[in-house]
Amino acid sequence: MSGASLSPWLALLSRELRLALRHPADTLAAVMFFILVAALFPFGVGPAPETLARLAPGALLAAALLAALLPLDRLFGADAEDGTLDQLLLSGLAPAAVALAKAAAHWLTTGLPLLLATPVAAAMLNLPVEAWPAAMGALGLAAGVLSLLGTAGAALTLGARRGGVLLPLLVLPLAIPCVIFGAAGIEAAAAGLAARPYLLLLAALLAAALSLAPLAAGAALRTE
Amino acid sequence: MLEARDLACLRGERAVFAGLSFRLAPGDALLLVGANGAGKSTLLRLLAGLLRPAAGTVLWEGADALADRAAHAARLRYLSHQDALKPALTARENLAFFARLWGGEAAAALAALDLLPLADLPARVLSAGQKRRLALARLALAPLRQPAPLWLLDEPTVGLDAASVGRLGDLLARHRTGGGMVLAATHLPLPLPDARELRL
Incomplete structure (x- = not known):
């Protein structure tokens, strides 16, 4: 992105963040959903600590990704309804840049709070404390990938009837690699092994999504 | 100079309009009139580059306007039917965002419409x-x-009181004397003296 278009991009990002601060309910709902799903596991599986700890990595990842999906179906919907999306497409920003700003705002207002809530959920799932930093790293990266994939999904399903149902069906299968590498990393850290290789693989997925997903989302917004 | 040549637009399987041609020189104003569903809003979206024409071309200074849509977007302002406002932001914040995109003074713009x-x-x-x-x-x-x-x-005066229509008239007059062009779809009389009419 050239310097000239960075300032409008930051203007859009700061507006998205300001809107999220005025409506904290969306962020709170995602965080509460995440913690509640994590809290359901001990009831369903039984409180045996070793069983829970065994399930914890996968459960954390799955719960976080589902929670991060919650605000996605309104990502472009509200803007499309009130005419803001037209103005954004005419703002001089490339559609891909608009999508990237949306994805960044989604990560900052959903992914980051989920990352901060990870210790609470990890404690309820009896994940060993040594694995908490790895869990936070894995969740942060996986939520980043989901923000990007989800933005592309939200742009594609914009205007589709029942887009809210379609969106998880499109996005979650693509997020499977994040669950695999993220859970493997947390498991490794819990067993006292290095989580770094897994987190690096997650970071590679994030890099790939970062370069591809905004382009896909931008193309979808264009043809809307 | 904006020129439309043989524009046609399809919505679903139905032709909204076809064979539409007009030109607009600096200072000109063109009123789009026609029944509901005649394609006034569609034509505006098409000229803004938000829709693709099924046939025909839009020319700006003789060159294809929609070839570089970012450059085309930079030379237009589009007022849609929706107000494109965020309910949670204040009036000033709503406008300041666009001031950061385009430049200009939010306070002066608020004053021009008596919104301070x-x-x-x-x-x-x-x-x-x-x-x-x-x-x-x-x-x-x-x-x-x-x-x-x-x-x-697109219907700029819907819901406006007489004083605000007057202020819009000042704004339009200043824009036109500065060499600006106005295309407005409307059912209501607009403060646009000697505007031509295009019936869809």
Whole structure:
């Protein structure tokens, strides 16, 4: 992105963040959903600590990704309804840049709070404390990938009837690699092994999504 | 100079309009009139580059306007049917965002539509006419960095009181004397003296 278009991009990002601060309910709902799903596991599986700890990595990842999906179906919907999306497409920003700003705002207002809530959920799932930093790293990266994939999904399903149902069906299968590498990393850290290789693989997925997903989302917004 | 040649647009399987041609020179105003569903809004969206024409071309200074849509977007302001306001932001914040995109002074633009007393209220509590005025205030952001000669207005006066229509008239007159062009779709009389009419 050239310097000239960075300032409008930051203007859009700061507006998205300001809107999220005025409506904290969306962020709170995602965080509460995440913690509640994590809290359901001990009831369903039984409180045996070793069983829970065994399930914890996968459960954390799955719960976080589902929670991060919650605000996605309104990502472009509200803007499309009130005419803001037209103005954004005419703002001089490339559609891909608009999508990237949306994805960044989604990560900052959903992914980051989920990352901060990870210790609470990890404690309820009896994940060993040594694995908490790895869990936070894995969740942060996986939520980043989901923000990007989800933005592309939200742009594609914009205007589709029942887009809210379609969106998880499109996005979650693509997020499977994040669950695999993220859970493997947390498991490794819990067993006292290095989580770094897994987190690096997650970071590679994030890099790939970062370069591809905004382009896909931008193309979808264009043809809307 | 904006020129449309043989424009046609399809919505679903139905032709909304076809064979539409007109030109607009600096200072010109063109009123789009026609029954509901005649394609006035569609034509404005098409000229803004938000829709692709099924046939025909839009020319700007003789060159294809929609080839570089970012450059085309930079020379126009589009006032859609919706006001494009965020209910949670104040009037000033709503406008300041566009001032950061385009340049221009948010306070001066608010003053031009007599919105300064409402500047710090969230857009949520504004009445329909006040929201429309706030949307129109975007036109009053007169940036030196990126002036927009082409104004595409979709029913600009819906919900406005007489005083606000007068203020819009001043804004339109200033835009036209500065060499700007106005295309407006409307069912109501607009303060656009000697505007031509295009019946769809």
